[in-house]
Amino acid sequence: MSKYEAIINFINYEINNKNITYGEKMPTIRELSEKFNCSKQTVVHAYEIMQKNHIIYSRPQSGYYLIDKKELYINDFNKIIDFSSGSPDESILDYKEFQHCLNQAIEIHKATLFNYSSPKGLPDLIFTLKTYFENYQIFCSLDDIYITSGSQQAINILCSMPFPNGKSNVLVEQPTYHGTLKALETTKTPIIGIERKFDSLDLKELEKKFAYGNIKCFYTIPRFSNPLGISYTNNEKKQIIMLAEKYDVYIVEDDYLADLEIKNNSYPMYYTDTSSKVIYIKSFSKILLPGLRIAAVVLPKLLRNTFEEYKKWTDLNTSVLSQGALDIYIKSGIFNSNNKTIRTTYSERMDALRKVSSEIILPQIKWHIPDTGFYSCIEFLNNINIDWLIKECDKKDILIKGMDNAYLKDYFNGDILKISVGNCSTSDIENGIHELLKIIQIYYNNI
Structure with a gap:
């Protein structure tokens, strides 16, 4: 589990046990950074995810607060799974x-x-x-x-x-x-x-x-x-x-x-x-x-x-x-010591992607998954509306994006989707790819 996931789980636990009440100020970024032995940016990342999911809100110059929503159930919390980012996973950086x-x-x-x-x-x-x-x-x-x-x-x-x-x-x-x-x-x-x-x-x-x-x-x-x-x-x-x-x-x-x-x-x-x-x-x-x-x-x-x-x-x-x-x-x-850990981590993530991609077979797509690295690709053998796919994934808190900015105008190919595992845990990959493939399956079933 990454550090930011651990922070989110800790906050959820505190809310469930009424150690944090609605309208009350959340633990400060400094406090959580020291408690979890991580960077302040990791804490900010965790809080940004919780804010996006309408669990907390921020007050300028004051901090973060728990939203007063009686219907809020912590177990319904959906974590953002980001397959679009080219950034490394800060939780494994030293x-x-x-x-x-x-x-x-x-x-x-x-x-x-x-x-x-x-x-x-x-x-x-x-x-x-x-x-x-x-x-x-x-x-x-x-x-x-x-x-x-x-x-x-x-x-x-x-x-x-x-x-x-x-x-x-x-x-x-x-x-x-x-x-x-x-x-x-x-x-x-x-x-x-x-x-x-x-x-x-x-x-x-x-x-x-x-x-x-x-x-x-x-x-x-x-x-x-x-x-x-x-x-x-x-x-x-x-x-x-x-x-x-x-x-x-x-x-x-x-x-x-x-x-x-x-x-x-x-x-x-x-x-x-x-x-x-x-x-x-x-x-x-x-x-x-x-x-x-x-x-x-x-x-x-x-x-x-x-x-x-x-x-x-x-x-x-x-x-x-x-x-x-x-x-x-x-x-x-x-x-050298830390790089061995990082190398193993990304190899394991590609292994996880390879495994989950084989569990739902769609004849309309072809996977291209390397042994390690940040990026893999889905090649669409039949046309798909990428904009529609992006919006449907967003509804499930899965982030993907098109590849327009990677091409010169005359070379653009809309039949390729980049999947980045740079900022995803193995559980993110397993859950997110399952959902992504189901959405793709729905698209092809309806055309």
Whole structure:
């Protein structure tokens, strides 16, 4: 059971036993945070769910209060099941341990905190990341590594800056991470799409795009794609790199969920790159703290100076405190220890999804469920009204959303529904998917 679920159960117990009465102020966020040894944000999340379900209400500058509804029965409480969120489950993120690392970082780097630091990044963290990357088959020099304020900043810079090949267009998979599409849109960078199917990428089509598309770089999420959840095989990665070398195209490899990989023989594209065409991006938002805003970029030598210049005039330098805390967190061994737990958790969630999806067989849909990660997909073999489905699920307190923002206009496919387990417990998955499949079944029965 997650921390926010435990908080909700505790409040329900207190209400049932009349320890909290109608109109009475609820326990404060600080009190519950200390009682359950969790972040204040976790308590806020629990209270927001109870507020949505009309159990409590908030008074500005005062707190939360129990609604005076005589007909309220606590056992009828419906918990929100969120299959739409790309955020990690905060209940399994290690806030307390990381807080100790922050405190140590303040002591160690207190002199640096009051001055600007190198736009390249904190030297201590860069040194630590070099060793950390080697565990993931990323072998690079200290000079290759740059620290950015999250992967979004790295993507924004790479979209904006010129490349040595003198080309101007960015090729993206369809669908892809909506943050990259927004970065390309806001920087007015010309975009070209290529369809990424569940079985493979059309390599002949890719070669045609590379040959005639004036492509400066190809942005790809080879492992646990956002939003499809699928991964390229090692052979597919090699072929893509060969084409990039042949047509002088750079590859931007976004490996945001590398830490969740459970296969020993799955390597990043960077590992097989011998032509210095791969730019490797690694974020820590999904497996540590989203608000940390730290990512690392491994760059080919020809791109370093330009990237650093763009980085410098974007924010001068990334937060020294965040960098210092991450450095301590990794070096202490806490990161590896906690990451094992997180990796197991998401693998178990996909197992639960695979199990429940097999219990109601619908010939009109096809599941695509990876071994682990955040995302899986339902492919609708017969047309369905996604807007109707979203509204019907909302009535059952199940959150899903369409994939419009993951596509360029000419590539939109309304026959795919993304299912995120990032913020769902196994019980959420079991209950929510059962309800979702029943709703889908009703739709097809009525047409």
